[in-house]
Amino acid sequence: MKITVASGKGGTGKTTIAVALAVSLAEAARQNNGRPTAPLFLDCDIEAPNAHLFLKPDLKERKQVGVLIPQIDETRCTHCGKCAEVCQYHAVAVLGKKTLVFPQLCHGCGSCAQNCPEGAIREVLNPLGTLEAGITPAGIRFGHGRLNVGEPMAVPVIRQLKRWIQPKPGQALIVDASPGASCSVVEAARGSDFLLLVSEPTPFGLHDLKLAAEVAREMAIPAGVVLNRYDSAAQNTRPVDQVENYCRAEKLPVLARIPFQREIAAGIAQGKTLIEIHPEFTSLFAGIAEQIALMIEPARASTPDVEGEFHRIGR
Amino acid sequence: MKVLITTAAPDIGASIDPRFGRAASFLVVDTETGEWQALDNPALHSSGGAGIQAAQIASLNGCAAVISVEFGPNAFDALHAADIKMYQFGSAGSVEETLKRFKAGQLQQVGQPTSPGHHGG
Ligand code: SF4
Ligand code: SF4
16 A cells, blocks of 8 residues: 655645554554554655654664766767757757756756767766655654755655665555645655545635645546544535535545644644544544555556555565 | 847747746847847747757857846856857847847846746756
């Protein structure tokens, strides 16, 4: 089971929900003698990772990551323009008697070096960020990445984080995506069986939920919604109705409604997980995971997924 | 000398476009003969590197100067490397007026990026 938790914008409690889901799965595993294994949690919000503040992993492993960018040997370069022509990201340009590389646009695909007729291109590592990994006190395997300051290339770092730490057969994966609906979110969600969209029942929340739902639709990944900061006193008011109606019309199941409470906000500010604040939420989140598992199965049956089959054999 | 002017349409009578990399069209004008050529911007809808492509177009067409408003950091670096001078329209609203002021040396030259730029990826 691979679940990506996303939201159309920041501040909806996306990380809070992702963390609570992971903790409840770890707790279920502990009560069941470690079966299935406690989940793997990947914080792919690499521009502002914060899940470690709640899960408190012991980050022992560390890795520098980057992309290989071209370095031009000006003594060999004839300024023929071939490299600029093949680069689909316009990261290399030939301007008169100069060949210029723009590292911030380079995706490290290697096409330019492959196509240079003079062998004038050498590939050198351009560091983009750091990955860290470890185990949390609850037994959750944890990994996150941090983008170097001012570095716009998030996608390769997310891709390398997901390649560096992969779930074992039978181990659930919870991915905390960055807020928004950018290519970083798409990269984080790639390969997931389910997109859990976190939203608030407010007019802005609805707008952002629509953006996140669009990502799910484009990627053809089944999705469901957790409505956070759900004020039951505000039930049947316009914003709440609008969000609920939207979910119904779009066939997006609302898997849970997390109440709006001062003690939750205060607990989160102290670095507590939802489960620490309200231990009785364990079953609520276990229920979310169960509903997701049920929704994934039929989807998998209709689209044969080689990787999914492999995991089932491994289990 | 040839200059590249960013315009809203591929015509000498078109209004100016303030975006360098994302301009609708480029007008390459020979300031001595008045001859001009309009080019579509191939990077109008590309995801990134539009300013760099525009700089390459200026370079390939032998322009010694470009006139626009918003030069992002990549466009600035590329134009700078190609030794192409950057100018801003200022209060000039038409191509004709821009050319007149350019020839009179009245346009402001740009010494650093004038917009934060955009990044693909
Ligand atoms: S392809 Fe090679 S020789 Fe041609 S411009 Fe690029 S670096 Fe220079
Ligand atoms: S490695 Fe790929 S993206 Fe980078 S400059 Fe070369 S062709 Fe462009």
